Amino acid sequence: MSDARPLRVVVLVSGEGTNLQALIDAAAQPDAPYEIVAVASDKRDARGLERARTAGIAALHVDPRSHADRSAFDRSLADEISSFSPDLIVLAGFMRILGAEFVARFEGRMLNIHPSLLPKFKGLDTHRRVIEAGEREHGATVHFVTAELDGGPPVIQYRIAIDDSDSEESLSARVHAGEYIILPHTVELIATGRLQWDNGTVIIDDEMLSKPLRIDEQRA
Ligand code: GRF
Numbered sequence: 545m546s547d548a549r550p551l552r553v554v555v556l557v558s559g560e561g562t563n564l565q566a567l568i569d570a571a572a573q574p575d576a577p578y579e580i581v582a583v584a585s586d587k588r589d590a591r592g593l594e595r596a597r598t599a600g601i602a603a604l605h606v607d608p609r610s611h612a613d614r615s616a617f618d619r620s621l622a623d624e625i626s627s628f629s630p631d632l633i634v635l636a637g638f639m640r641i642l643g644a645e646f647v648a649r650f651e652g653r654m655l656n657i658h659p660s661l662l663p664k665f666k667g668l669d670t671h672r673r674v675i676e677a678g679e680r681e682h683g684a685t686v687h688f689v690t691a692e693l694d695g696g697p698p699v700i701q702y703r704i705a706i707d708d709s710d711s712e713e714s715l716s717a718r719v720h721a722g723e724y725i726i727l728p729h730t731v732e733l734i735a736t737g738r739l740q741w742d743n744g745t746v747i748i749d750d751e752m753l754s755k756p757l758r759i760d761e762q763r764a
Pocket of ligand 1: 557559560561562563564637638657658659684720723727
């Protein structure tokens with residue numbers, strides 16, 4: 545074991561949580577530089593909460609319906625998260641938009657994974673929209689979260705070439721496979737001190753990151 549304290553990570557999910565599972569598996573490796581200290585969801589029945597419980601990780605449900613408005617929900621969620629003293633918050637399929645106050649509270653300490661090559665295809669239904677637009681390339685992006693939806697500085701992208709035979713389902717499967725690589729990798733870069741946020745600028749290995757790191761799909 546290294547002497548450094550592992551980075552404390554809280555993950556937010558709304559659904560399946562397969563990206564969460566990739567993080568849980570990576571954090572379970574010997575000498576992993578980070579630990580998942582809690583998982584929170586806006587959905588009581590999110591499969592991701594179950595994955596957390598199975599792994600012995602604190603699983604919290606914060607119910608939007610029991611809060612007066614969006615900012616009250618955001619504040620409760622932020623307070624719950626803060627009680628775990630996180631170094632990093634990862635949005636991994638968290639389907640609610642978090643307000644500017646929430647984002648400011650965790651500025652530079654929040655990542656999101658989005659299933660497109662940002663800045664293209666922000667928002668929902670990316671695989672369908674990519675096919676409809678006749679794109680030849682697609683992928684996923686991990687980026688720091690800012691108040692602009694899917695708009696914060698990108699850190700790394702996973703790219704795939706689109707085949708004529710691709711469907712929404714095949715794109716979803718191929719993009720997900722890449723997400724399981726780039727998300728744990730990004731958390732590891734932060735946990736090992738190689739990647740930092742400095743006042744809106746992303747620093748990697750002491751240099752300013754001018755364009756996202758890139759991993760291409762390897763096909764047999
Ligand atoms: C992923 O495609 C991620 O990019 C997006 O939501 C999806 C979550 O999938 N933000 P899962 O819940 O991790 O399986």
